[in-house]
Amino acid sequence: MTKRAFNFCAGPAALPEEVLKQVQAELLDWQGKGLSVMEMSHRGSDFIALAAEAEQDLRDLLHVPNNYKVLFLQGGASQQFAQIPLNLMRDDQKADYIETGIWARKAIEEAARYGAVNVAGSGKVYNFFAVPGQNEWKLSKDAAYVHYTSNETIGGVEFDWIPEVGDVPLVVDMSSDILSRPVDVSKFGVIYAGAQKNIGPSGLVVTIIREDLLGKERSDCPTMLNYKVAADNDSMYNTPPTFSWYLAGLVFKWLKKQGGLEGMKKVNQQKQELLYGYIDSTEFYNNPISQTSRSWMNVPFRLIDERLDKLFLEKAEKNNFLNLKGHRSVGGMRASIYNAVGLEAVQALVAFMKEFEREHG
Incomplete structure (x- = not known):
C-alpha cells in the first residue's frame, strides 16, 4: 500500500x-x-x-x-x-x-x-x-x-x-x-x-x-x-x-x-495554535506576522540561520514532509495547513521541527 x-x-x-x-x-x-x-x-x-x-x-x-x-x-x-x-x-x-x-x-x-x-x-x-x-x-x-x-x-x-x-x-x-x-x-x-x-x-x-x-x-x-x-x-x-x-x-x-464549518473551525484552530505556539517558543524558528493578522491556513516561518534552509528541506522531504519551501518572492519556509491537512500532520511536522532544532540548534 x-x-x-x-x-x-x-x-x-x-x-x-x-x-x-x-x-x-x-x-x-x-x-x-x-x-x-x-x-x-x-x-x-x-x-x-x-x-x-x-x-x-x-x-x-x-x-x-x-x-x-x-x-x-x-x-x-x-x-x-x-x-x-x-x-x-x-x-x-x-x-x-x-x-x-x-x-x-x-x-x-x-x-x-x-x-x-x-x-x-x-x-x-x-x-x-x-x-x-x-x-x-x-x-x-x-x-x-x-x-x-x-x-x-x-x-x-x-x-x-x-x-x-x-x-x-x-x-x-x-x-x-x-x-x-x-x-x-x-x-x-x-x-x-x-x-x-x-x-x-x-x-x-x-x-x-x-x-x-x-x-x-x-x-x-x-x-x-x-x-x-x-x-x-x-x-x-x-x-x-x-x-x-x-x-x-x-x-x-x-x-x-466533519461537523460542517464549526467542526472545521475547531480543528483548524488547534492546528494553527500548535504550529505557531511551537514557533513562538523557540529562537531557532520565527514567524514575522503580527499575532492579530496571522493566517490559519498558510504559516510562513524562517530558520534563524538561513544556511540551514536547504538541509531542512532535504531532511523534511526524506521524512515525507512535502512542499515546505516558501514562495520564491519571500523565501524561507511555509506550511499550508488547509482543511485536508489533519491535526496529525501538524503534530508530526512540529515533532520533526523539534528534532531538527535539537540536531542543529
Whole structure:
C-alpha cells in the first residue's frame, strides 16, 4: 500500500484521502453508469443533478442566503481580478481596494486596466506583516465596490474580521481560507475563491454573488465573463470543468461529515495554535506576522540561520514532509495547513521541527 506523504503545498493542495478513495472507486464506473463522470455530458440529467447537489451542499455549509447566486466558473481567482470590475464598475466609477500582499496587488493592477482604483488601505507601512486596521482606510464616497483579500497565501496574513463598508458592495477574494470556519455571507456583495485550496482540484472557481449585482456589467464585458450570463445558464453557458465540479461536491460532503464549518473551525484552530505556539517558543524558528493578522491556513516561518534552509528541506522531504519551501518572492519556509491537512500532520511536522532544532540548534 502506498504511503501518503504529509503534503503542505499551498496549491494545488492536499485533498481528503477519503474523497480521493471514492474518486478512485468511481473513476471507471460512476454510480453503475459504466462510464467515468469525466466522460458524461454536462447537459445530461445525471451531471445536472450532481451539480445541483454540489451547489446545495455548499449553500448548506456556508448558509448562503436565497438572494445569492452560486456560480461554478473557470479561470481561477486570477480571472476574477478582471471579471469583478467588468461586472461591477462602469467607466465613470472607481473602486476601493485594500492592499495586503501579492494577491491583493495583482487584483489592484488588473482592476486598474478597467477604471480608477483607489488603494484605500495598505499593509505596506507594516512591510505586509499585518492587516491595516479599518481606522486607517480612506474609503471613497462613491466607490462601485470595496475589494479585499481575506487571506494572503504567500505572505501568511489574514483578516480575522469583516470590514464594515455601509451600502457599498463588499467583494472578497477568499481563495485560501474559504470553508475553514464559518463566515456571514450576507455581509458581502461578492465572494470568490479558487478551488485548489479548500474546495477541490484546480480548474474551478466558485463565485457567490448577491442577485441585485447581476446585470450591471460594462458594455465591453465578454459574454464568457458576464456573471448574469453564467447565472442564467446555471454555470453551464459552455462546458464547465466537470471533473473539478464533481470532486468539489465530494469535498463538500466530506466537510459536512466533519461537523460542517464549526467542526472545521475547531480543528483548524488547534492546528494553527500548535504550529505557531511551537514557533513562538523557540529562537531557532520565527514567524514575522503580527499575532492579530496571522493566517490559519498558510504559516510562513524562517530558520534563524538561513544556511540551514536547504538541509531542512532535504531532511523534511526524506521524512515525507512535502512542499515546505516558501514562495520564491519571500523565501524561507511555509506550511499550508488547509482543511485536508489533519491535526496529525501538524503534530508530526512540529515533532520533526523539534528534532531538527535539537540536531542543529
